[in-house]
Amino acid sequence: MPSPTDKNPLFSPNADPIPNPHTDHGKARRKRHSSWSDPYSNDRVDPNEALRHLILKMRLNSGSTTTHSESGSEPESDSLNPNPEPDYTSLLSDELLLKVFGKFSGPKQHISNSLVCKRWCVLCGKLIQSVKLLDWEFLESGRLTFRYPNLIDVNIVPACIRFERNSGILLSNKLLDVYLSSGVLENDGFFVRKEDVLGSQVVDGGVRILAEGCRNLRRIALMNVSEEGLSCLAKECELLQEMEMHYCSDMALRGIYNCRNLQILKLIGCVNGIYDSAVSDIGMTILAQGCRRLVKLELVGCEGSYDGIKAIGQCCQMLEELIICNHRMETGWLSAMSFCENLKTLSIQSCKNIDENPGPDEHLGSCPMLEELHLRRCHMRDKQGVRALFLVCQTIRELVLEDCWGLDDNTFAAATICRTIRSLSLDGCSLLTTEGLESVVLSWKELDRLRVVSCNNVKDSEITPELATLFSVLKELKWRPDSQSLLLASLDGTGIGQKGGRSLRRK
Structure with missing residues (x-):
């Protein structure tokens, strides 16, 4: 029986390439010029391989509008390339x-x-500049500094706490995030015990690797670092400007002495319910003598007294912003605030008391350059301490009171000492009434911005003509004391209470 190749000379390996004039078609066939653009050419490629040639051609000419047959060029080799896609980025x-x-x-x-x-x-x-470390081994092995050599912002605090990463329970705080397990119920009121934190020697070794590999650091967050680690960091990273320190002691702060260019420092001694450590007047004095270029200082859960605040005020002459959060200071610390001569912003947050015994008024003094006072989530039932604070801050131009418990009419009346206030913001002061607000704001002749939000005892129906007149001349007014307030809606479109708006006063 004859094979298919005998019947069809086109598939015969010995077929004559010259066209036969005595074919059934009656005319000579021209031989087509074979090329890669014609993968189905029967005299070059087996039909079973046609699809492979077609796919290869499409991959080679992807992104190109000119084929080899159109340009008149032939491929260099007829063999198939196992890696047909070249790496064009290697030319860059x-x-x-x-x-x-x-x-x-x-x-x-x-x-x-x-x-x-x-x-x-x-x-x-090389383009990654900020990293939050979760695996301490990644730092100790040197892979962190090798892979990210241009880091300027590093946070190693999460990796310093020994907790199971797959516990599924995450305690999130504004200061740090902690993964919890069932064993935290036995920690005597604190989620992080001393045994749960990496030792100072281990942390110092990691800080040394980080400092030697990333010398351009600008900001770093540390935990349980000792004097040796801070000294190495200060020596290798001369451009370091911002630092956040968790779970540190007074003696560890001696290593920060050589951080001459440090401008922003956040010192965290104790975090309620999470961990406990102590920073006292000794640490504040060491800090003040070493970091004389500080512009912003935040003290969280720190102990101290008059001596520590005085040392900061005397040594840190460039200090412009001071934040005190959940302080555990002794009585009389407010008297040292007068040494902060260039301070412009004072913020007190989450404090159970301001100062239980500030001392006589003649010993308090004042901050001559202070412009802003912010009180957030503070207990203000101690009228003596609140009055002493307003006396120290009598030169302020902006006052912010947010979610302060115990702020009633009598306590707020102490703010009349501050006669140069131009901006007042009240948020969440539920004990303050319309009468108490009016008695204070009418005494401020320079007030031009007022914001009252979520103060439920301030009512629209109790607004007097004098207070309404004040509203008409304000540059900015936000009046939402409760959900039923209609004053802002009634003033909409009138231009009253806006900068450059109209006045209701008669000429």
Whole structure:
């Protein structure tokens, strides 16, 4: 029986390439010029391989509108290339690729690009500048500094706490996040015990690796670091400007002495319910003598007294903003505030008391350059301490009171000492009444901005003509004392209470 190749000379391996004039078609057939653009050419490619040639051609010419047959060129080799897609980015220099990657916004995109190849991984790592460390081994092995050599902001606090990462319970605080397990119920009131925190020697070793690998650090958050680790950090990272310290002691602050360019410092001694450590007047004095260029200082859960605040005021002459949160200071500390001569902003947050025994008025003094006073989530039932605070801050121009418990009419009346206030913001002061508000704001002749939100005892129906007249001349007015307030809706479209608005006073 004859084979298919005997019947069809086109498939015969010995077929004559010259066309036969005595075929059934009656005319000579022209031989077509075979090329890669014609994958189904029967004299070059077996029909069973036609699809493979077609796919190869599409992959080679992806993104190109000119084929080999159109340009008149032949392929260099007829053999199939197992890797038909060349790496065109290899023709670009590292500097040019970094410029291209720099156009992408967000670190998530850089991380996705780093998964393409090893070269992209190294280049994208140079664009990452901020890292929150979760695995301490990643730092100790040197992979952190190798992969991200240009870091300027590092937070190693989460990696300093020994907790199971897959516990599924996350305690989130404004200061830190802690993964919890069932064993936290035996920690005597604190979620993080001393045994749960990495030792100072281990932390110092990691800080040394980080400081030697990333010398351009600008900001760092540390936990349980000792004097040795801070000294190494100050020596290697001369550009360090901002630091956040958790769970530190007084003696550890001696290592911060060489941080000459440090401008912002957040010192956390105790966090209620999470961990407990002590920072006293000794640590504040060491801190003040070493960091004389501080511009902003935040003290959270720190102990202290008159001596510590005095040392800060005398040594840190450039200090402009002081934040005191949940302080455990001894009585009389307010008297030392007068030494902060260049202080512009004072913020007191989450304090159970201001100062139970501030002393006589003649010993208090005042901050001559102070412009803003912020009180948030503070207990203000102690009228003597609140009055002493307003006396120290009598030069302020802006007063913010937010969710302060115990702020009634009598306590708020002490603010009349501050006669230069131009902006007042009240939020969540439920004990304050319309009468108490009016008696104070009418005494401020320079007031031009007023904000009253969620003060339920301030009523629209109790607004007097004098208070309404004041509203008409204010540059900015936000009046939402309760959900039933209709004053703001009635003033809508009249231009009253807005900068450059009309006045209701008769001429």
